[in-house]
Amino acid sequence: MESTRWLRLAPLALAVTAGAVGIGRPMAGAAGDPPWEPPPCPAGEASGPPGTAAWYRLDPALDRQGALASMRLTVGSAGERGRWLALAPESFASGPVGGRVLAGSDDGSASYIRLLDPVRGCASAVADEAAVIRSAVLAADGRSLYEHRVDRRTRADLGVWRRPIGADGAADGAAVLVLPGLAADAEHGPTFTTELLPADGGRIVVSSCGIAACRDRVLDPSDGSVARVDHVGPALGVSGGLLVARAACAGDPCAILAVDLATGDRRTLVDAAHTAVVRSGSLVYEAPDGRVAGLVLATGRLSDPVEAGGAPMAGGSLAMAGAEAPGDAVALAPGGRPTYAGLIVFDPSTATVTPLSEASR
Amino acid sequence: MIGRTARAIAALALSIVACGAGAAPAAAAIPDPFMGGAWPQSSVLTFRWIAGAAPPAAIRTAINAAADDANASRRSKAPTFDYEVDATDGIGYGLSAPCGVNGLACFRRSVPNSFSVYLREHGHRFDWGTLRWCEIERVNGCYDAENITLDELGHVLGLDHHDNLPDDSDYGDAVVQQYSRARPKEFYNAHVFGRCDYATLQQVYDVLTSSTPYSTCLDIPTELSINASRTSVVAGSVVTFTATLGSNGAGRLSNNLVSGRTVVLQQRTSGSWVDVFTMVPGSSAGPYSVGMAMRSTSDIRAVFRKPSNEGLRGSSSAAVPVTVAAACTTTLCPQSTPGSTR
Numbered sequence: 001m002e003s004t005r006w007l008r009l010a011p012l013a014l015a016v017t018a019g020a021v022g023i024g025r026p027m028a029g030a031a032g033d034p035p036w037e038p039p040p041c042p043a044g045e046a047s048g049p050p051g052t053a054a055w056y057r058l059d060p061a062l063d064r065q066g067a068l069a070s071m072r073l074t075v076g077s078a079g080e081r082g083r084w085l086a087l088a089p090e091s092f093a094s095g096p097v098g099g100r101v102l103a104g105s106d107d108g109s110a111s112y113i114r115l116l117d118p119v120r121g122c123a124s125a126v127a128d129e130a131a132v133i134r135s136a137v138l139a140a141d142g143r144s145l146y147e148h149r150v151d152r153r154t155r156a157d158l159g160v161w162r163r164p165i166g167a168d169g170a171a172d173g174a175a176v177l178v179l180p181g182l183a184a185d186a187e188h189g190p191t192f193t194t195e196l197l198p199a200d201g202g203r204i205v206v207s208s209c210g211i212a213a214c215r216d217r218v219l220d221p222s223d224g225s226v227a228r229v230d231h232v233g234p235a236l237g238v239s240g241g242l243l244v245a246r247a248a249c250a251g252d253p254c255a256i257l258a259v260d261l262a263t264g265d266r267r268t269l270v271d272a273a274h275t276a277v278v279r280s281g282s283l284v285y286e287a288p289d290g291r292v293a294g295l296v297l298a299t300g301r302l303s304d305p306v307e308a309g310g311a312p313m314a315g316g317s318l319a320m321a322g323a324e325a326p327g328d329a330v331a332l333a334p335g336g337r338p339t340y341a342g343l344i345v346f347d348p349s350t351a352t353v354t355p356l357s358e359a360s361r
Numbered sequence: 362m363i364g365r366t367a368r369a370i371a372a373l374a375l376s377i378v379a380c381g382a383g384a385a386p387a388a389a390a391i392p393d394p395f396m397g398g399a400w401p402q403s404s405v406l407t408f409r410w411i412a413g414a415a416p417p418a419a420i421r422t423a424i425n426a427a428a429d430d431a432n433a434s435r436r437s438k439a440p441t442f443d444y445e446v447d448a449t450d451g452i453g454y455g456l457s458a459p460c461g462v463n464g465l466a467c468f469r470r471s472v473p474n475s476f477s478v479y480l481r482e483h484g485h486r487f488d489w490g491t492l493r494w495c496e497i498e499r500v501n502g503c504y505d506a507e508n509i510t511l512d513e514l515g516h517v518l519g520l521d522h523h524d525n526l527p528d529d530s531d532y533g534d535a536v537v538q539q540y541s542r543a544r545p546k547e548f549y550n551a552h553v554f555g556r557c558d559y560a561t562l563q564q565v566y567d568v569l570t571s572s573t574p575y576s577t578c579l580d581i582p583t584e585l586s587i588n589a590s591r592t593s594v595v596a597g598s599v600v601t602f603t604a605t606l607g608s609n610g611a612g613r614l615s616n617n618l619v620s621g622r623t624v625v626l627q628q629r630t631s632g633s634w635v636d637v638f639t640m641v642p643g644s645s646a647g648p649y650s651v652g653m654a655m656r657s658t659s660d661i662r663a664v665f666r667k668p669s670n671e672g673l674r675g676s677s678s679a680a681v682p683v684t685v686a687a688a689c690t691t692t693l694c695p696q697s698t699p700g701s702t703r
Contacts, residue, residue: 060455060482065497066417068484090486134488155489189540192463192487209463212522212539234463251468251516288471 036075036083041115041122041169053078053356054096054118055323055331055338056103061086075101075118078323078343078356083118090132094317096324097138097198100169102145106132113147115169124169131158135317137196138165139204144221146204147175148194148317157181157191160206162221179219179226182208187231188215196317199238200281207234207316213248218261227261234316237278239297244269244278253288258297269295275336277312280328282348286311292332294348303351310344310353311336323356331356390534390578392560394521398472399565402438406476406517407448414453419496420480420506424452426552427510431518434553436573437562438613439518450475452510455482465492465541466509468516478513480506495544502543505550511536515558519565523557531557534578560672567613571646572621579672581610583619587663587678594655596688602626603650604640604663604678618647619673622665626651629660629680636664658685 056075063069071091076082077099090106104113104127113127113136126145127133132155136147145165149158160179166172184190188210197205202221207214216235218227233246233254241262247255253272259265269283270276276285283295291305292312310332313321323331323338325345332344332353343356400406408428410416416424428442435441470476485492495503515537523535532538533548535555542549554562560576568575575581583606590601604624608617626638640649640663649663660680667675 062417062455062482064417066420066454066483066494067497068482089484134486150488157488190489192489194488211463211465211541214463251470253469 033084035086037085038116038121038123041117041120041124043168043170053324053326053331053343054099054101055082055321055333055343055356056093056096056101056116057321057338058087058091058093059320071105073101073103075103075116077118080118085116090134092135092317093322094135094137094196094319095322097140098142099324100138100142101322102136102138104133104136104147111149113145115165117169126165126169126171127163127175129175134194135196137198137204137317139202139221140198141202142169143167145171146178146196146198148196148206150181157183157194157208160194160196160204160219178221178224179204179206179217182215184210188213193318195234197235197237197315199235199278200240201238203238205235205238205243207245209234214245216243216245218243229259229261229264232257232259236276236283237315239278239281242297244283244297246273246276256283256285269297275311275314277315277330279315279330279348282328282330284312284330284346284348286336292346292353294330294346294351296348303348306346306351306353308332308344308346308353310334310342310346312346313338325356390531390557390560391524392557392564392576392578393515393523393535393537395519395561395565396516396521398470398519400440400473400518402566404440405443406440406450407443407445408450408452408476408478409444409446409448411451411453411477411479414451414455414479416452416454416480417497420454420483420494423494423496423506424478424480424510427507427514430507430511430552431514431554434559435518435562435566435569436554436559436576437566437569439562439566442514450477452478452480454480463487465504466513468513470517470519472519476517478510478517480509480513495550499544501545504541504543507552508536508550509541511552511554512538512541515554518562520558520561523555534558564610564612564614568617571618574668574671575608575614575673577670577672579610579614580674581608581614581672582674583607583665583676584609585624585663585665585676585678587661587681589661589681589683591683592681593684593686595686596656597654598685599652599654600661600683601650601652602640602661602663602681603643603648605647606649606665606676607647608673620646622649622668622673624649624663624665626653627662627664628653629662634662634664655683655685659683 054077059072061070068089071087074082074084087105093103095101099119101116111129111133115124131149132152134148145163147161159181161175162178163175164173191208193209195207199205204219206217213231216229233248235245237244243259253274255268256270258269272288273285287305292308293305294303313336325331329345329347332346334342345354345356432441466480468478483494483497493503494506496506520537522539534557536551556576557578560578587604606619608614624640625636627634628637638651640651660682662680663678665676
C-alpha cells in the first residue's frame with residue numbers, strides 16, 4: 001500500500017516539474033529521460049554486493065516566478081549516469097548506505113520514506129506518517145532508520161524517531177521516539193533545520209539549528225545517553241569523545257571546532273573551511289583556496305592540501321548530494337555535486353585522490 | 362578571507378573603540394562588529410548572476426535595488442556594488458546555495474579576491490515552515506528580498522551582526538541583523554544601512570568626504586585648533602582667525618579634517634566666553650575662518666558644539682590672546698610695529 005501511494009505521487013510531481021524552468025537544472029541524467037518509477041524490491045532479498053558505490057543528488061525545479069515547484073532526485077551507482085525521480089517540494093535524500101539511498105517526500109497530508117536501490121533497480125517503502133518527516137538517515141549498519149518529525153499544523157518539533165529496518169530494506173517494526181523535540185529558546189531562536197548525522201560507534205548526532213547557532217545532541221542508542229553542546233554550528237561527526245562541528249558562523253568559510261563531550265572544552269581544528277566531513281576518525285575539508293586536506297583527529301596530523309578536483313559532500317540528512325566511498329576514504333565531487341563521471345575518492349591517510357570508478361573495483 | 366587571528370585583532374580593535382567611547386551612556390548604540398578583511402577604499406565590487414542559479418526577475422530587481430541601497434547609504438568609502446555581465450563574482454538563487462542548513466541567504470567572501478551571495482528559493486522548507494519572498498508573494502510572514510540582500514551585502518563589506526539591546530529597541534539601528542524580521546513587523550523592509558551599520562563602514566573605510574556626517578552610532582572626539590593672523594594690533598585692526606577641525610577617532614576616523622560644520626568664534630569678555638561670529642568654512646577641507654576688527658585686548662577661541670545630528674563630540678580650541686594698543690591720534694605716530702596692521 002505504501003508503495004502504491006508513493007507511486008501515485010510520481011505523475012503529479014512530474015507534471016509540476018514539466019512546467020518548471022531551468023533554474024537549478026541538474027547536470028546528472030539526460031534531460032529527456034523519463035522519470036524512474038522503481039518497482040518494489042523483492043521481499044527478503046538483501047541489497048547489492050558489498051562495496052557497491054551509489055550516489056545521489058537533489059536539485060530544485062523552480063517555476064517561472066522562482067518558486068520551488070518540485071525536487072528532482074537523481075540516483076546512480078559509480079560510473080552510471082543515473083535515473084531521476086520527481087519529488088514534492090518538501091523532500092530530502094540521504095546516504096547512500098550499503099548501495100541504498102534514503103528518499104523522503106511530503107505531499108501535504110502525509111510523509112513517505114523509501115529506500116532506493118539503484119544497483120538492483122528497485123525501492124522499498126519504509127514509512128508513511130501523518131506527521132511531517134523533515135529528514136531521515138540510515139544508521140551505518142543499515143538496520144535502523146532515524147527520522148525527524150515536526151507537527152503538520154504547528155510545525156512544532158516532535159523529536160527523533162527510530163524505525164527498525166529489515167535486511168531487505170523494508171520496515172521491520174514500529175517507530176519509537178528516541179530523542180525529544182526542542183522548543184525555541186532565547187539564545188538560539190526558532191529552529192530552522194534539524195539535521196541527523198550517523199556517527200562513529202553507531203551514534204546519531206542531531207543538530208537543531210537556529211538562524212545563527214545550533215544545539216547539537218549526540219545520542220548513543222546502545223544506552224540511550226545524550227550529550228548536548230549548545231551554540232555551535234551543524235555537527236560534522238563524532239570521533240571518540242569529541243564532537244566535531246562547524247563554529248556558529250555568519251557565512252562561509254567557517255572555522256571547525258572540536259568539543260569534548262565530557263568537559264565541554266572547545267578548540268579550533270581549522271580556522272576556515274568550506275564543506276567538510278568526518279569519517280573514520282579523520283576530518284576532510286575543502287580549504288578556502290579550493291584544495292582538500294585531511295586531519296587525523298586522534299593525532300592532529302594534517303595532510304598537505306591537494307588539488308583534488310572536487311569537494312566533500314556534507315553527509316547528513318539534509319545533504320543535497322552524497323556518494324559512497326570504499327574503506328576510510330571520502331567521496332568528492334566537483335562543486336560538491338556529483339555527476340556520474342565526476343566522482344573522486346580522497347584517502348585522508350595518504351592525501352591521494354582516485355576516480356571513484358577505479359577505487360570501487 | 363582574513364584569518365582568525367586577524368579577525369580577533371580586528372574585533373579587539375573595535376572593542377577598544379567601544380571602550381574608548383565609554384563616556385557614552387550604557388545603552389548607547391554600538392557600531393556593528395567588523396569581521397575583518399577590508400576591501401580597498403572606494404573600490405567597485407561587480408557581480409553577475411551565477412550560472413545555473415540566476416534569480417527570477419522579481420528577485421533580480423530586488424538584488425539590484427539592494428546594491429543601489431548599499432551604494433547610496435554606505436556614507437563611507439566602502440566599496441560600491443555594480444552589476445556587470447562579465448563580472449567574476451556572483452549572486453545566486455536556489456537550492457544550490459551553499460548556506461549550510463540554516464539561513465535565508467548567505468555569503469562568501471575572500472578579501473580582496475572574491476565574494477558571492479546566495480538567496481534561498483521561494484518555497485524552501487524550514488522546520489518552522491515555508492520561506493516566502495515578499496517580492497514574489499506579498500503575504501504576512503514573507504521576507505523582503507531587498508532587505509535581506511542588503512544585509513548580505515553588508516556582510517560582504519565586512520559587517521557582522523548588530524548586537525541589539527535586550528529589548529530590541531535599537532533594531533532599526535542596523536540592517537545587518539542576526540534575526541531578520543518578516544512582514545509586517547517594523548523594519549522588515551528597511552532599505553538603507555542603519556546608523557550602526559554605516560558607523561562601522563566609516564571606521565573601517567573612512568567617511569565619504571570631509572563633510573559627510575559621522576554616524577550618530579559613533580561618539581568621536583574632535584580637536585579644534587586656531588591661528589590668528591596677528592596677535593598684537595592697534596585698535597580697529599582686523600585680525601583673521603583660522604580654525605581647523607579634525608576628528609580623533611579610531612581607524613580611518615583619526616586625524617580626519619572635518620568640514621562643513623558650524624564653528625563659532627568666541628571672545629572672553631569679563632571672564633565669560635561670548636559668541637561673536639560664525640566662522641566661514643574654507644574652500645578646502647578643514648579650515649574655518651573669519652575676520653574680526655579688534656577693539657580691546659582679549660582672548661579668542663573657536664568652539665565646535667556637539668551636533669545633534671551626528672556622532673561627533675564638541676571641542677574648543679586653546680585661547681589665543683590678542684593684544685590691542687590704542688590707536689594713534691597725533692601727527693607723530695611711531696613706525697609700524699610688529700603685529701601692527703599698518
